[in-house]
Amino acid sequence: MKRSMKTFIALVYLIGAAALLTAFTGVSNAASSPSKTEESNIISATPLGKDDCLKCHDKEPRDISLDGQKHKTAITCLDCHEGHRPRSPKNIPECSNCHTGKPHYELQGCLRCHNNPHTPLVISIAENVTDACLTCHTEQMAQLQQNESKHTKLSCSKCHREKHPYVPECRECHTTPHTPTMTNKDCLSCHQVHKPLAVTYSDDTPSTSCAACHDTAYNLLVASKYKHSKVACAACHKAKHKMIPLCQDCHGIPHPSKMMAKFPECGQCHGIAHDLNNK
Numbered sequence: 268m269k270r271s272m273k274t275f276i277a278l279v280y281l282i283g284a285a286a287l288l289t290a291f292t293g294v295s296n297a298a299s300s301p302s303k304t305e306e307s308n309i310i311s312a313t314p315l316g317k318d319d320c321l322k323c324h325d326k327e328p329r330d331i332s333l334d335g336q337k338h339k340t341a342i343t344c345l346d347c348h349e350g351h352r353p354r355s356p357k358n359i360p361e362c363s364n365c366h367t368g369k370p371h372y373e374l375q376g377c378l379r380c381h382n383n384p385h386t387p388l389v390i391s392i393a394e395n396v397t398d399a400c401l402t403c404h405t406e407q408m409a410q411l412q413q414n415e416s417k418h419t420k421l422s423c424s425k426c427h428r429e430k431h432p433y434v435p436e437c438r439e440c441h442t443t444p445h446t447p448t449m450t451n452k453d454c455l456s457c458h459q460v461h462k463p464l465a466v467t468y469s470d471d472t473p474s475t476s477c478a479a480c481h482d483t484a485y486n487l488l489v490a491s492k493y494k495h496s497k498v499a500c501a502a503c504h505k506a507k508h509k510m511i512p513l514c515q516d517c518h519g520i521p522h523p524s525k526m527m528a529k530f531p532e533c534g535q536c537h538g539i540a541h542d543l544n545n546k
């Protein structure tokens with residue numbers, strides 16, 4: 268809390284105490300000397316206390332009571348609303364009276380997102396917000412920029428829309444998955460959303476997922492009578508999309524070096540990995 272806030276709160280207490288005191292003397296004066304009724308009426312215009320607001324306002328006290336968060340526990344109505352109309356017609360505070368010192372507090376239009384100051388953490392996000400997110404989250408932007416894709420051009424709130432921190436499912440926008448049975452979890456097993464073209468996956472990724480785009484390879488492989496047909500695509504093309512393995516990674520050099528000198532390519536005899544000269 269800013270020092271000015273503390274001073275302010277101290278002041279409120281002081282005023283409160285003074286009010287109590289005058290109220291007390293007011294009453295005793297009235298009792299002992301009826302000639303002072305007029306003065307007592309004036310004095311009884313005690314400054315509003317924090318419990319008085321409820322007498323006339325329903326909505327704001329209810330909002331604060333239900334979801335006021337630290338605006339309920341750390342401060343009272345009076346810390347924000349200093350005075351009341353008609354004497355103090357301008358009693359709506361600036362957020363910057365109390366919140367300063369972070370880039371986030373330099374944003375314009377706090378109420379755009381925190382649209383009700385009485386429920387400060389109920390936040391609604393408009394379309395096309397990116398810069399404001401960067402006052403707290405920088406890693407995702409870095410990923411998006413270092414891995415250029417069509418997602419880089421979208422605003423953060425195109426995906427994380429309306430409520431903070433809403434997380435969308437891929438299919439809200441991508442309505443035709445590579446295979447009909449793919450779940451959102453599957454999408455994330457190959458794609459990281461802030462760098463969607465850097466596809467990586469684990470060894471146990473089902474070959475049918477690859478088949479969605481590589482039906483030639485898939486058909487060759489499953490039709491082969493050789494043992495590669497039992498090996499998953501992702502077990503050979505390990506971890507990273509477009510990686511091509513070497514036969515030697517798994518088999519070493521299984522033949523005499525004389526033979527290999529004459530026929531240096533495995534494929535010269537075995538054809539391609541997907542069918543191994545299946546006939």
Ligand code: HEC
Nearest residue numbers: 315316317319320321322323324344345348351352356358
């Ligand atoms: C005796 C009734 C009464 C009490 C008690 C009362 N208010 Fe008000 N308040 C009003 C009225 C009437 C208005 C004007 C409403 C309007 O213009 O629609 C108002 C308006 C306001 C506004 C809006 C000011 C503006 O310029 O638009 C604020 C803020 C406010 N009150 C805060 C408080 C707070 C905080 C308390 C407790 C400390 C409080 N009120 C206690 C009757 C009251």
Ligand code: HEC
Nearest residue numbers: 320321324327328331338342343344347348359360384385
């Ligand atoms: C964190 C500061 C803060 C606290 C605490 C706070 N308010 Fe407010 N209040 C505001 C701000 C800012 C606005 C103006 C909102 C706007 O412009 O939409 C406001 C607006 C209002 C209004 C006017 C609403 C209208 O529709 O014109 C009333 C009445 C009000 N507050 C009453 C209260 C009461 C009663 C409490 C305590 C139960 C309270 N406020 C606590 C900051 C606060």
Ligand code: HEC
Nearest residue numbers: 268336337341346347360361362364365377381384387388
């Ligand atoms: C009279 C001082 C005061 C004013 C004015 C004020 N706040 Fe606060 N606010 C606080 C304090 C104190 C806290 C709790 C400590 C902290 O987080 O800094 C707080 C906390 C918050 C929180 C976090 C709530 C939580 O429970 O973690 C948000 C969000 C917030 N304020 C937004 C706003 C916005 C937006 C405005 C302007 C509409 C505003 N505040 C005006 C004093 C104020």
Ligand code: HEC
Nearest residue numbers: 362366371372373374375376377379380381390396399431
């Ligand atoms: C683009 C939307 C947006 C705008 C504009 C915005 N905020 Fe926030 N604010 C957020 C989000 C989102 C959070 C994170 C809430 C959470 O932690 O759940 C947040 C959190 C906060 C917090 C609590 C956490 C912290 O870091 O202190 C305060 C206080 C706060 N905002 C004050 C402000 C103030 C003051 C302004 C105006 C200068 C403002 N905000 C403008 C979206 C916004």
Ligand code: HEC
Nearest residue numbers: 371392396399400401402403404423424427431432433434
């Ligand atoms: C004032 C700081 C602040 C701002 C501004 C802010 N956030 Fe956050 N955000 C947080 C914090 C703190 C968390 C972790 C706590 C939580 O989940 O509420 C979070 C969590 C998230 C999450 C994670 C949800 C999850 O389930 O893992 C997403 C997504 C997110 N924010 C998106 C955004 C977007 C998009 C924006 C801009 C519109 C934004 N945030 C603005 C502070 C902020």
Ligand code: HEC
Nearest residue numbers: 397400401404407408418421422423426427434435455460
């Ligand atoms: C194309 C949609 C999309 C865009 C654009 C996007 N996100 Fe996300 N974001 C997601 C999804 C989906 C997740 C959940 C990922 C997961 O569960 O692995 C996520 C997760 C997050 C998280 C939680 C932590 C993490 O990294 O997984 C944060 C924070 C976040 N996003 C912030 C941002 C910010 C800030 C921006 C803008 C710079 C942004 N996002 C842009 C869809 C998007």
Ligand code: HEC
Nearest residue numbers: 416417418425426435436437439440441454458460463464
């Ligand atoms: C809010 C909508 C939205 C969400 C949610 C979303 N995307 Fe996208 N995504 C798009 C748009 C728009 C494009 C560009 C499409 C085009 O131009 O054809 C795109 C493109 C892509 C691309 C191709 C990128 C390129 O540069 O060619 C991939 C891969 C992708 N999305 C994966 C995902 C995954 C995985 C998820 C979930 C984790 C997801 N998206 C969530 C809107 C979204």
Ligand code: HEC
Nearest residue numbers: 437438441444445449450453454457466468472476477508
């Ligand atoms: C087995 C891994 C894998 C899974 C699971 C997966 N994808 Fe993909 N996806 C890819 C690969 C690889 C590409 C092609 C990338 C390239 O062109 O470099 C791709 C491309 C895309 C594209 C770009 C346009 C296109 O169709 O070529 C989008 C959009 C996309 N995926 C969305 C999704 C969504 C949504 C899901 C979940 C329903 C998903 N992906 C699941 C691997 C996968």
Ligand code: HEC
Nearest residue numbers: 445468472476477478479480481500501504508509510511
């Ligand atoms: C959404 C479609 C899509 C999916 C799903 C997909 N790929 Fe691809 N794949 C492509 C595209 C597009 C290319 C580039 C083709 C080109 O360059 O001719 C490619 C290229 C390849 C290449 C060849 C690279 C080269 O240098 O010729 C391999 C190997 C490959 N993918 C393996 C896989 C594996 C393994 C899977 C499953 C884990 C998979 N792909 C899933 C679309 C996809």
Ligand code: HEC
Nearest residue numbers: 492493494495498502503512513514516517533537539540
């Ligand atoms: C990721 C590891 C891997 C890679 C890379 C690989 N293989 Fe294999 N290969 C296997 C496994 C596993 C078997 C089955 C072994 C067994 O069950 O005894 C196998 C079996 C074979 C067999 C025997 C087939 C049969 O049905 O008896 C031949 C021949 C073979 N591989 C040749 C190759 C050639 C040529 C290449 C390169 C084009 C290659 N392999 C790349 C893992 C691999």
Ligand code: HEC
Nearest residue numbers: 514515518519520521522526530531532533534535536537
């Ligand atoms: C000159 C032809 C030729 C070349 C070049 C060749 N192979 Fe072979 N390979 C064979 C023949 C013939 C067999 C035995 C076939 C059979 O048993 O059906 C065989 C068998 C194998 C087997 C199965 C061994 C077993 O015990 O079942 C593997 C694995 C293999 N080769 C891998 C390779 C690799 C890796 C290379 C490249 C480094 C390679 N071969 C190069 C002809 C060749």
Ligand code: HEC
Nearest residue numbers: 474477481484485488495498499500503511512539540541
């Ligand atoms: C036993 C290891 C192995 C398995 C299993 C395997 N591949 Fe391959 N793949 C290779 C090798 C090695 C190459 C390079 C060409 C060659 O030397 O045979 C290759 C080449 C490719 C290519 C690029 C050339 C072309 O044929 O288009 C694609 C795409 C591909 N594989 C996709 C797949 C898919 C999809 C699967 C599963 C259906 C799969 N592979 C299963 C080892 C394998």
